[in-house]
Amino acid sequence: MSPYRKRVLFVCEHDGGSSRVCAAYLDSLAGDRYEALAAALEPSAGVRPEAAWSLSEDQVAVADGPGRPMTAELADVMDRIVTLGFTLNPDVARHVAREEWGIPDLAGRQMQEVRVIRDTIRRLVERLVARLDTEAAVR
Numbered sequence: 001m002s003p004y005r006k007r008v009l010f011v012c013e014h015d016g017g018s019s020r021v022c023a024a025y026l027d028s029l030a031g032d033r034y035e036a037l038a039a040a041l042e043p044s045a046g047v048r049p050e051a052a053w054s055l056s057e058d059q060v061a062v063a064d065g066p067g068r069p070m071t072a073e074l075a076d077v078m079d080r081i082v083t084l085g086f087t088l089n090p091d092v093a094r095h096v097a098r099e100e101w102g103i104p105d106l107a108g109r110q111m112q113e114v115r116v117i118r119d120t121i122r123r124l125v126e127r128l129v130a131r132l133d134t135e136a137a138v139r
Contacts, residue, residue: 005035006079006132011070011088014044017051017106018084021118024055024062025125034132039074041086043067050106054118082128099128 010022019038026036044067055062068074075081075093084103101124106114 005033006136007035007037007077008080008082008128008132009037009039009070009075009078010082010084011039011041012084012103013086013105014040014042014067014107017048018103018117018121020047020062021051021055021106021121022082022084022101022103022125024060025122026129028060029125030129030132033136034129037068037074037078038063039068039070041070043069048106050109050111050114053111054106054114057115058118058122080132 008023008026010019010026012019019040023036023038026034046066047062047064052062052064072092075088075096078093078096081088081093081096081098083098083100085101085105087100088098103121103124104117106117109117
């Protein structure tokens with residue numbers, strides 16, 4: 001039986017850009033310890049080209065396909081929720097640790113802006129992994 005991996009949900013407006021980039025970096029950096037999921041308030045049909053291209057520059061794979069809708073049921077089975085650019089209703093999954101990252105949408109941005117956002121996301125995910133690892137070591 002494989003060990004339990006804490007589940008981290010990244011939520012953005014459309015689940016086509018920022019949340020997928022976050023999930024891809026968490027998978028890349030610590031997929032052996034944490035399960036990354038991405039969801040959206042209004043799911044998109046697939047990954048935005050800006051997200052896929054920026055991750056390919058960093059040799060990080062991203063899952064394509066339709067976005068996953070954010071639901072209360074999904075939130076309830078997470079260990080942590082990270083919202084990107086909005087505040088989640090405080091009544092949703094009250095027991096789940098949460099963070100808010102002020103990450104802008106990638107849609108329609110020039111590639112240089114997308115790279116800056118991607119690099120910011122990578123650093124935030126690296127810090128998240130360090131915090132999660134520290135929390136796990138304390139328990």
